[in-house]
Amino acid sequence: MTPPTDAEPSGRPTALPTALPTALAELRRALGPDRVLAPDEAAAGFVRDERGLLPAHPAAVLRPRSTAEVATAVTLCARHGVPVVPFAGGTGLVGGAIPLGEGTQVVLSVRELNRIRSVDAADFAITAEAGCVVADVQRAAAEAGLLFPLRLASEGSCRIGGVVATNAGGSNVLRYGMTRELVLGLEVVLPDGRIWHGLRTLRKDNTGYDLKQLLIGSEGTLGVVTAATLRLFPRPRHQAVALLALPGLGALAELLALARELLEERLSALELFSRTGLDLVLSQLSDTRDPFDRPHPQYVLIEATATRDGAALAAALEGLLAEAIERGLVADAVPALDPAQARALWALREALPEAEKRAGGAVKHDVSVPLGAIAAFVEAAEQAVAAACPGAVVNAFGHVGDGNVHFNVLSAGGSSAVDTSAVVYRVVGEFGGSISAEHGIGVLKREALAAARSPLELDLLRTVKTALDPQGIMNPGKLLA
């Protein structure tokens, strides 16, 4: 006979109806009443879904001010089997920080943990608490003469806890890597409330399993990140930017290889967009103009950065343009002659999401494929979408230097979102790609993940989850069903 337990082996917490009020009362007593927001206060804009796709009905919102208070909060929630949803900037795109259910999950905000604990220029490292806004970390690094390279559209509001929990990418990944590559150490409150003091500043440390790797990208399902030690870099002071017109996608792989060969790590961005995308921007947004005198099928924005010798950097980019044109990879090119022109070229690329929105929205697919397969993937996926959903307009763009394509289908097509996504993800699978390059899984891609991964991989994910969070208390229902 199996003895009764507080938690089912499935990892689903089994809080009794009476456990939640008791837990909230104890939390108020332990943290102070002002640290525990009631649902109505909490609903007043505090917990929101960035894309407006999900309702949020938390049981309460906890606002601890220190790692010790986070530990206290998690300990009490664990004791009563109350699920905890870690919350930082609230800028996620897959609902990972939105409580599920109707008032049964407690949101734990790390926003009050917002100190930069140290900037160690000689170590090329910064230690920031989970509630620090990314832009503030960038600023603190810049004040020390260094660069914190994470660059995201949401950098003014997203926070360190969130970017670590989601392994955020952005537009500097090509040179500096994802958040994973930037993390040297973590401080984490584990699902049982213990504090793991894993803040380290080491470049090399082969002493057992690299535990921090499990937490990075775990989307709050294995613990609450309370602070991170992050890598800093010399600060580039020079930038060279050009917009290239491509005769077609076929030139892409060779262009990327040539750019890496000539610019090496100074290559910091290689961003693709199509004529469809440029037309969208030009038609939806004022103050934009086509930099070329005739239309081309594809465009690549290229950027290189360097700490010193801007003239040599510009010359290297010009050399690349000349060689690319000579090889027939590029039909035309517009180099930016000053920072204002560079900003104007970047603005065309950065306006794509807004232009999509104004044109009526799009079904977004943040996918990745091997570098050499980008052109073939985009063409195959476009054909598959056209077959499944005649008349649909595809706007494919993205960080192609990393194989990351935002394969978005404009809703003009009329078919349902689910159908298009299934089609796109099927083609992604055929190319050995990923259904989520940057955005993670959260709740919105949970079913897609279950379909895309093998039973063995799903089993391994569940094994890790159950081992580190046997009670299933941390962000249940995210990542895994």
Added chain:
Amino acid sequence: MTPPTDAEPSGRPTALPTALPTALAELRRALGPDRVLAPDEAAAGFVRDERGLLPAHPAAVLRPRSTAEVATAVTLCARHGVPVVPFAGGTGLVGGAIPLGEGTQVVLSVRELNRIRSVDAADFAITAEAGCVVADVQRAAAEAGLLFPLRLASEGSCRIGGVVATNAGGSNVLRYGMTRELVLGLEVVLPDGRIWHGLRTLRKDNTGYDLKQLLIGSEGTLGVVTAATLRLFPRPRHQAVALLALPGLGALAELLALARELLEERLSALELFSRTGLDLVLSQLSDTRDPFDRPHPQYVLIEATATRDGAALAAALEGLLAEAIERGLVADAVPALDPAQARALWALREALPEAEKRAGGAVKHDVSVPLGAIAAFVEAAEQAVAAACPGAVVNAFGHVGDGNVHFNVLSAGGSSAVDTSAVVYRVVGEFGGSISAEHGIGVLKREALAAARSPLELDLLRTVKTALDPQGIMNPGKLLA
């Protein structure tokens, strides 16, 4: 009442005395008799400890020829509770691939899995089986015009399975990262014999916990790596090398910062050694000479590499030397004027281990500390060793661009190895450092790890081990006691 189980919860396998002969008979039947070497054949040089510190008494050596055969072998061993010790190049320095006990553990060699499965130049990726020698992978990449950047003293004999399992470092880490940074995907036989097909070629993939990170650096305790997809890079065709004489260790952090600022990622090596080290080399090895006309307390070998424009690279290094001398960070400098001179300067650095050996050997400590703490650490550790062991001679050198110091104590000191190590590791801990930067834990550093990490971290390591290898079948006794 607890029902009887085949494995204790501690993870210790409990093979019955009769299980081993049965398992070996089944292995012979399944793999073929020539794939199962008896202990006497195996002992004939097949399984050996690189440093000669450990005896090896395997029950047998298995030599499967494919991933499927590895899976068969592990399945049979798991069924009978027979421990499996994965073995690749046999060049490890901590006994991680040496069977423990007297004929109770089976060694599983992956050497026969030695195909390069594919070189995908457009993806900047190569897929190699675990038995491939690292030098052969380098060669295959070079034939495709690209670079596989792992560079190790043992690259002519160490193998892919081993470098993944130990997260190998080497002399190119500063520019390209450890093995962890080079792995895009893995194929692994899990402790229950299932095959995880995780070979991917993606730069971005945020779909759940990054499982491959657990296997990398796990030293064979979580599964058998059978193949890896690895990152390739544009191949540098130019190299600029110089030997710098430092007035003391105090200049080190600023010199590193200046080198990173001026050379950016082209900086590929920054290797420290002291006058003690140079004297050792000059006295123990013929055909060596001091490149400077007078002695200096410390030396730094600096190397930068680039794909194109060797003249610009040389100019950048010269600019660094000029600025470093002007700031008083460097007392004198010898730039290599041609590849032969570059090799001669590197030879001084690379001769250090051999010179130590000829001088009577040393107690080696492969440690790391934060970049800014190298000078203070070396000084504090030297003082601590001098206090504990008067007359001991310290030879501290290493990849200081990564904070990695080989803090070696020449045995002339007369004190026991254990005493010196305890002293050194205590100082490492005071500086927030690691007791194993590159070499891993294996069996030789197992007790040191247990002493250096917090009980919570050791508990987390055990939790991961137990979750993925509940039977405790994979390389038991390594990493964790």
